[in-house]
Amino acid sequence: MAYDSFNILKSTAVPLPIENVDTDQIIPARFLKATERRGFGDNLFRDWRFNQDNSPKENFVLNNSSYSGKILVGGYNFGSGSSREHAAWAIYDYGFRCVVSSFFADIFKNNCLNIGVLPVQVSVDFLNKIFEKIHNDPNTEIEIDLPKQKITIESIAISEIFEINSYKKENMLNGYDDIDYLKNLKSEIQDFALKTPF
Amino acid sequence: MKKTLFDKVWDSHIVKSINNGPDVLFIDRHMIHEVTSPVAFLGLEKRKNSVLYPNKTFATADHNTPTLNQHLPVSDPLSRKQLQALENNAKKYGISYWGLGHEKNGIVHVVGPEYGITLPGATIVCGDSHTSTHGAFGAVAFGIGTSEVEMVLTSQCIMQTKPKKMRISINGKLNNGVTPKDIALFIISKLSTSGATGYFIEYAGEVFKEMSMEGRMTVCNLSIEMGARGGMIAPDEKTFNYIEAKEYTPKGDKWKKAMKYWETLYTDENAIFDKEFIFEGSEIDPMITFGTNPGMGISITKVIPKKEDIKGSIETFVKSLNYMGFNEGDTMIGKPIDYVFIGSCTNGRIEDFRAFAKIVKGRKRDDKVTAWLVPGSHKVMKAIKDEGLLEIFEAANFKLREPGCSACLAMNEDKIPAGKYAVSTSNRNFEGRQGPGARTLLASPTVAAAAAITGKITDPRNLM
Ligand code: SF4
Numbered sequence: 001m002a003y004d005s006f007n008i009l010k011s012t013a014v015p016l017p018i019e020n021v022d023t024d025q026i027i028p029a030r031f032l033k034a035t036e037r038r039g040f041g042d043n044l045f046r047d048w049r050f051n052q053d054n055s056p057k058e059n060f061v062l063n064n065s066s067y068s069g070k071i072l073v074g075g076y077n078f079g080s081g082s083s084r085e086h087a088a089w090a091i092y093d094y095g096f097r098c099v100v101s102s103f104f105a106d107i108f109k110n111n112c113l114n115i116g117v118l119p120v121q122v123s124v125d126f127l128n129k130i131f132e133k134i135h136n137d138p139n140t141e142i143e144i145d146l147p148k149q150k151i152t153i154e155s156i157a158i159s160e161i162f163e164i165n166s167y168k169k170e171n172m173l174n175g176y177d178d179i180d181y182l183k184n185l186k187s188e189i190q191d192f193a194l195k196t197p198f
Numbered sequence: 199m200k201k202t203l204f205d206k207v208w209d210s211h212i213v214k215s216i217n218n219g220p221d222v223l224f225i226d227r228h229m230i231h232e233v234t235s236p237v238a239f240l241g242l243e244k245r246k247n248s249v250l251y252p253n254k255t256f257a258t259a260d261h262n263t264p265t266l267n268q269h270l271p272v273s274d275p276l277s278r279k280q281l282q283a284l285e286n287n288a289k290k291y292g293i294s295y296w297g298l299g300h301e302k303n304g305i306v307h308v309v310g311p312e313y314g315i316t317l318p319g320a321t322i323v324c325g326d327s328h329t330s331t332h333g334a335f336g337a338v339a340f341g342i343g344t345s346e347v348e349m350v351l352t353s354q355c356i357m358q359t360k361p362k363k364m365r366i367s368i369n370g371k372l373n374n375g376v377t378p379k380d381i382a383l384f385i386i387s388k389l390s391t392s393g394a395t396g397y398f399i400e401y402a403g404e405v406f407k408e409m410s411m412e413g414r415m416t417v418c419n420l421s422i423e424m425g426a427r428g429g430m431i432a433p434d435e436k437t438f439n440y441i442e443a444k445e446y447t448p449k450g451d452k453w454k455k456a457m458k459y460w461e462t463l464y465t466d467e468n469a470i471f472d473k474e475f476i477f478e479g480s481e482i483d484p485m486i487t488f489g490t491n492p493g494m495g496i497s498i499t500k501v502i503p504k505k506e507d508i509k510g511s512i513e514t515f516v517k518s519l520n521y522m523g524f525n526e527g528d529t530m531i532g533k534p535i536d537y538v539f540i541g542s543c544t545n546g547r548i549e550d551f552r553a554f555a556k557i558v559k560g561r562k563r564d565d566k567v568t569a570w571l572v573p574g575s576h577k578v579m580k581a582i583k584d585e586g587l588l589e590i591f592e593a594a595n596f597k598l599r600e601p602g603c604s605a606c607l608a609m610n611e612d613k614i615p616a617g618k619y620a621v622s623t624s625n626r627n628f629e630g631r632q633g634p635g636a637r638t639l640l641a642s643p644t645v646a647a648a649a650a651i652t653g654k655i656t657d658p659r660n661l662m
Contacts, residue, residue: 017511024631036240052635106361179348189250
């Protein structure tokens with residue numbers, strides 16, 4: 001399922017300075033009953049965002065109108081737990097294109113890259129600076145430059161380089177995914193299959 | 199070059215390596231269930247692709263299924279629709295399908311090994327993070343996302359970068375009352391939930407050599423809870439005995455040929471791991487968790503740590519204790535509990551029910567405790583009956599439910615009510631995992647049994 005290509009993103013950001021945010025929080029299991037990929041954004045962080053009677057929880061950041069933007073900034077070990085791609089879909093569908101953290105869980109990171117959400121891993125120090133800066137000024141803009149692999153907060157003139165392997169980067173820049181690649185490899189795969197022991 | 203067990207299996211499945219990119223990895227076995235596959239099939243259709251090797255994919259319904267009255271139509275319309283979608287997709291593409299009520303039905307990671315779908319040296323994936331379970335057989339097995347499910351359906355391959363390698367050795371003997379679940383909770387408490395992120399684990403040492411296949415599955419199952427891509431154990435006599443003559447295991451000459459490959463599956467002496475941990479079996483006690491991630495576990499006789507002893511963020515720690523309704527420094531023993539859940543792909547196999555039966559035999563369930571006993575599969579359910587465990591359970595006032603994931607993720611009706619305490623043999627104690635507001639304490643079947651009998655957290659060794 002192709003997604004919009006990603007190049008340079010400049011946006012305000014939403015801070016969530018909690019560690020070990022797991023995918024059960026990002027999208028609780030009871031919302032995984034869909035047979036189509038639709039409407040997951042409405043249930044993003046459902047139980048942190050809404051009371052059981054569906055009224056919004058005032059102290060949760062997504063209900064705080066001072067914060068908005070296409071970048072979600074999370075604490076250490078973001079996206080741990082369940083492999084549900086629904087978590088990445090919920091983030092994308094809500095309107096985020098990028099998640100910044102000092103550490104990501106493996107499967108979540110893969111899922112994000114596969115559907116067009118860019119996970120940007122920064123140093124603990126840089127992450128704390130982002131939290132501090134957006135706490136003081138929610139209108140702070142962050143620039144994510146994928147071609148240069150660079151994240152910048154212009155207003156305080158700091159930036160950092162982030163890692164992404166060149167294959168995934170190419171995909172993100174073009175909005176491609178792996179299936180296009182694998183389709184073209186069909187005959188090689190079929191030859192390989194003949195040699196497998198079971 | 200000296201290779202680890204993991205290198206041998208991974209490297210022999212590389213169709214192609216991309217420079218500064220992922221490997222194209224051939225997948226021998228793919229398991230699917232109703233929750234993470236429908237969108238993958240939709241994608242397949244949208245792109246007008248088909249399933250390349252339908253005989254390498256196996257479908258079972260488990261996440262969303264009721265555990266009572268499975269012979270009746272599923273009452274929740276959304277669940278019904280999802281189950282129907284799985285059945286339709288399996289039929290349409292010629293994938294073997296073990297739906298609700300089928301004699302082979304059960305939790306995907308329980309039925310795979312039961313029927314010999316899980317094999318040593320195989321690459322196994324499923325859209326479920328606990329696919330790491332199958333590593334107990336010396337397979338490279340790990341969870342994938344829905345986009346990757348579509349990749350496997352289309353091409354029998356996925357594209358991932360090779361993880362780093364970690365070895366966790368536990369030597370010596372175990373203390374009385376210590377089970378594989380305690381070992382896993384102990385390791386996670388040492389490494390934290392992110393301590394193995396980016397790694398594939400090999401478990402080694404005497405303790406794992408001595409361990410049953412079922413125990414190995416429990417340990418490998420929980421690898422993901424320390425962030426690892428997966429965990430595995432070198433296959434041995436026990437492994438081969440377990441899989442021999444199962445329905446999908448190779449037979450005759452094919453078995454012999456496979457055996458030749460399987461006998462090469464061990465870590466070469468002097469092979470290099472990126473990280474190593476070594477523990478002594480005697481360090482480990484029966485464990486229980488007090489917080490909202492599986493790394494927040496302690497020996498059952500210990501007290502909840504104080505803020506100043508916490509390595510990570512204090513704010514996150516406090517949030518977690520508030521959710522649980524516990525205080526720093528609290529003793530775990532004696533805390534009242536409301537629910538007990540035994541089941542899931544972590545502890546829903548026959549050995550787990552035997553361990554549970556051993557404690558509850560001749561005793562009675564505490565009236566205040568609601569207990570859900572959910573076998574991991576129909577085969578497990580049948581064994582519970584055949585071995586006479588059901589009579590023991592019933593005499594102790596327990597009822598047996600029908601197989602499925604159940605309260606492990608509470609997608610069906612089996613939800614722990616808000617604020618209630620559940621001792622659970624499953625794998626995740628995240629906020630709301632077992633139902634909105636539910637408070638989960640992860641433990642072994644033995645600890646769960648002691649809690650069910652006494653109505654509070656109890657050291658199971660006192661009941662042995
Ligand atoms: S029992 Fe729990 S962890 Fe295992 S497959 Fe089912 S939902 Fe996933």
